[in-house]
Amino acid sequence: MRNITVIGTGYVGLVSGSCFAEVGNRVICCDVDERKINLLQSGVVPIYEPGLEEMVARNKEQGRLHFTTDVGAAIEASDIVYIAVGTPMSETGEADMRYVMSAAKKVGEHLNGYKIIVNKSTVPVGTGELVREVVQANKMAPWATFDVVSNPEFLREGSALSDCMNMDRAVVGSDSFAAAKEIAELHAPFNTRVFMTDLESAEMIKYAANTFLATKISFINAIANICERVGANVSDVAEGMGMDSRIGGKFLQAGIGYGGSCFPKDTYALAHIADKSGYEFELLKSVIRTNQKQRMLVVDKLREALGSLSGKRIAVLGLAFKPNTDDMREAPSLTIVPELIRAGASVRAYDPIASDAASRLLPSEVLYADSVEATVTGCDACVILTEWSEVMSMSLAQVRTLLARPIIIDGRNCFGLEEMEREGFIYHSIGRRPIGAVNDERQSVNF
C-alpha cells in the first residue's frame, strides 16, 4: 500500500487515481476546480465513463480514495505525487504547459520529505527536467529530496477502466533507477509489462504512439478517398491489410477523421516539437491536413444527395467524438453541424450521452431529440457522426419509414452496403460505393 496524490481530476487523474486505489493504495485526488471536487465528494462523477462511478464509490467507501481542493495538504500527505493536469493546445498549436508548471510549483512549495514526482500528463520532451527545476526552485524545505519520473497514460475514453486495469504496457522513464523501480512496482497488480527507459524517451513514446495511431487513421482515410474514385471498398481493403500481422487491423476504420482530447492536440504538439528541434515533420503535417479535410466529406456527400442544403431538415445521430463518452473536445460534430446551419439547413440532433455538453458548444438553432426515432422523423436526410451501439442497432426498416426521404450519410461506415440496398436507402458512406440515386433534385432536372 502506497500513499499517492494525483493532481488533476480530469479523465486521466480520476481514472488512474481510482485504479491505483482499486488495487489497494491510499489515493488523494486533488483539483483546483471546487465544483468538480464538491461533486466527487458527494458521489457524483463529473465525466461519463462506463464503470467509473461504481469504482469511485467502492473505493471511497472503503477509505482508499479521497477528494480535496487542498492540493498542498494532499502533496504533504503522500510519498508519490502524480501530475495529471491538462496540457491543452495553445493558440500556436504547442502544448500549453502552464498547468503542469503551476502543479510543479505547488509540489515544490509542499515538499516535506523525499517524494517521487511522476508526470502522467502528455508533455513535450524536456518537461521532466523543467519540472525538476521548478520543484527545486520552489522547495519549501531545503533538505527535502525528490526524483522525477515520466509515466505517460495510454487509456482510451470509453474503455478507460479496462485499459488501465489491463494495460498493454506501462512506460516508466527516469534517471533514478530506484524511483523508476518503485513506480514499476506500483504497476505489479495491473496485468501489464513495464517498459523502463530514460525520461526523455518515455515522454517521446507517448507522442510517438499517439501520432502513429493518428497516422494510421489518416492513411486509411486517404485510401478510402481513393477507393471511392476507383470503385474499391475500404472496409475490405482495411480488413485485407490488417490480416498482415506487421500491419495489424486496429485503427484502420475509415470515417470522418480523428477527434477527441488527445490526437488533434498531440499531433500539433509533436509537429511543433519537431520544428523546434530543426526537423520538419512533413509526414505528420500531412496527417493533420488529411484529418482536417476528412470531416467535411459528409457535408459534400449530403450536397451530392440533396442538392442545396438550404431549407432541408437534417437529422444528426451522434455528437461525441467517439462512442461511450460525453467528451466533446475536438469532436467532428463541432465542425460539421455549424457548417450545416451556415448552409441553411435545420438540424435535429441526438446523442445518447453528450447532448448536454454539445448544446453548450453548438449553434443555438440546433434542436435536440431524445431518441433515434424522434430525431429522424420527417427529416430529408440522416447523418451519422458517432457509431454509438444504439445507432448501429437501430431498426433500419423503421428509420426508412420515419425519414421524409430515405437518405443516410454515414460518416462511420456503420452498415453493410447490401443491407442498405435491400432496405431501399440512398446511402453514402466513406470509401465505399454509394447506394441508390445520387441526387433527387438533379435527377428531376435531368428528366
Ligand SMILES: NC(=O)c1ccc[n+]([C@@H]2O[C@H](COP(=O)([O-])OP(=O)(O)OC[C@H]3O[C@@H](n4cnc5c(N)ncnc54)[C@H](O)[C@@H]3O)[C@@H](O)[C@H]2O)c1
Ligand atoms: N483524456 C484522455 O483520454 C487522456 C489519455 C491519456 C493521456 N491524457 C493526457 O493526460 C493529461 C490530462 O488529461 P485530461 O483529459 O484528464 O485533462 P482535463 O483537462 O480534463 O483535466 C485536468 C484537470 O486538472 C485540473 N488542474 C489544472 N491545474 C491544476 C493544478 N495546478 N492543481 C490541481 N488541479 C489542476 C483541472 O482543473 C482539471 O480538472 C493531458 O496531458 C492529456 O493529454 C489524456
Ligand SMILES: O=c1ccn([C@@H]2O[C@H](COP(=O)(O)OP(=O)(O)O[C@H]3O[C@H](CO)[C@@H](O)[C@H](O)[C@H]3O)[C@@H](O)[C@H]2O)c(=O)[nH]1
Ligand atoms: O480506426 C479508427 C480508430 C479511431 N478513430 C477515431 O480516432 C479518435 C480517437 O479514438 P481513440 O484512440 O479510440 O480514443 P481516445 O480516447 O482519444 O484515445 C487516444 O488518445 C489517448 C490520449 O492520449 C491515448 O491515451 C489513447 O491510447 C489513444 O487511443 C476518435 O475520434 C475515433 O473516432 C478512427 O477514426 N478510426
